[in-house]
Amino acid sequence: MAAGKVQAIRSSLPYQILLYCNGWYYGLFFIAEILIFIYKGETLPFPPSALGGEVTLLFILAGIEAIRIFFGQKGNLTERMVAVVLCIALSIPSLFGALYFLLWQTYVLRIEVILSAIQLAFLGLELIFGVISVVTFARAAPY
Amino acid sequence: MGVSGLVPARFLTLTAHLILVIVILWSREENVKSCLPLTYTQDEYTFKDNQLIIGLSVALGLFVLELVGFFGGFSTFMPSQAMISTAAHASGAVAMSFFIFDLWECDTYWWIFGFCSAFPALTEIIVLLGVLVFHKGL
Numbered sequence: 001m002a003a004g005k006v007q008a009i010r011s012s013l014p015y016q017i018l019l020y021c022n023g024w025y026y027g028l029f030f031i032a033e034i035l036i037f038i039y040k041g042e043t044l045p046f047p048p049s050a051l052g053g054e055v056t057l058l059f060i061l062a063g064i065e066a067i068r069i070f071f072g073q074k075g076n077l078t079e080r081m082v083a084v085v086l087c088i089a090l091s092i093p094s095l096f097g098a099l100y101f102l103l104w105q106t107y108v109l110r111i112e113v114i115l116s117a118i119q120l121a122f123l124g125l126e127l128i129f130g131v132i133s134v135v136t137f138a139r140a141a142p143y
Numbered sequence: 144m145g146v147s148g149l150v151p152a153r154f155l156t157l158t159a160h161l162i163l164v165i166v167i168l169w170s171r172e173e174n175v176k177s178c179l180p181l182t183y184t185q186d187e188y189t190f191k192d193n194q195l196i197i198g199l200s201v202a203l204g205l206f207v208l209e210l211v212g213f214f215g216g217f218s219t220f221m222p223s224q225a226m227i228s229t230a231a232h233a234s235g236a237v238a239m240s241f242f243i244f245d246l247w248e249c250d251t252y253w254w255i256f257g258f259c260s261a262f263p264a265l266t267e268i269i270v271l272l273g274v275l276v277f278h279k280g281l
Contacts, residue, residue, distance in 0.1 A: 017219075115162065
């Protein structure tokens with residue numbers, strides 16, 4: 001940093017790769033869950049309004065996930081702390097959504113356990129890298 | 144950016160195959176029974192069951208290897224490796240779903256293992272060796 005000419009890149013590459021792949025993975029998760037709900041609705045008896053609620057939750061989760069990944073990617077690339085903090089905050093509802101599909105829904109199929117476990121692994125890793133990015137962006141504030 | 148479509152395609156087929164391998168590892172009794180004669184002893188069952196467990200576990204290890212190569216950036220943007228991996232894992236995912244639904248006998252798993260897990264892992268090892276040892280780059 002001799003004459004203020006050298007600008008270090010502080011965006012995290014692993015974080016960006018994780019967010020990019022998580023966007024695609026959520027697409028797979030979404031389609032798989034829709035097909036699983038069709039299967040479950042055809043073959044299993046559901047209490048009234050349970051199936052509708054779960055499908056609605058899946059769609060809400062898709063919206064949250066889209067906003068979260070958008071803010072994470074842009075915040076990481078532009079080295080803005082606020083956007084990454086927003087991404088970390090949005091990962092809490094996303095976490096509970098994935099936990100709902102893993103533990104608390106009416107029928108949990110074996111494949112859903114695996115699908116939500118991978119989603120949770122993505123969320124956990126992104127949380128770690130997100131916190132690291134926030135610390136990096138906050139420490140090297142311009143002066 | 145001709146490569147950009149290959150990266151998610153490879154990732155998704157890899158994930159789909161991984162999920163199916165874990166599902167079979169979880170529920171393999173019917174497949175093991177279908178490659179045994181009508182009357183079998185417990186020893187025969189354990190022998191075949193262990194064979195399948197070992198095969199699936201080795202496949203999981205090879206998945207870890209490929210994911211390291213993929214997420215580590217060693218072969219992420221290598222079109223040839225991405226094509227081999229996508230083709231092998233896509234056919235692997237299809238074959239594995241037939242394996243579950245049609246209750247294929249457990250010995251046919253080794254064909255799926257050989258062509259759809261071991262083959263892309265082998266090319267991945269070659270890529271890793273080329274990058275890390277011989278510094279061949281992209």
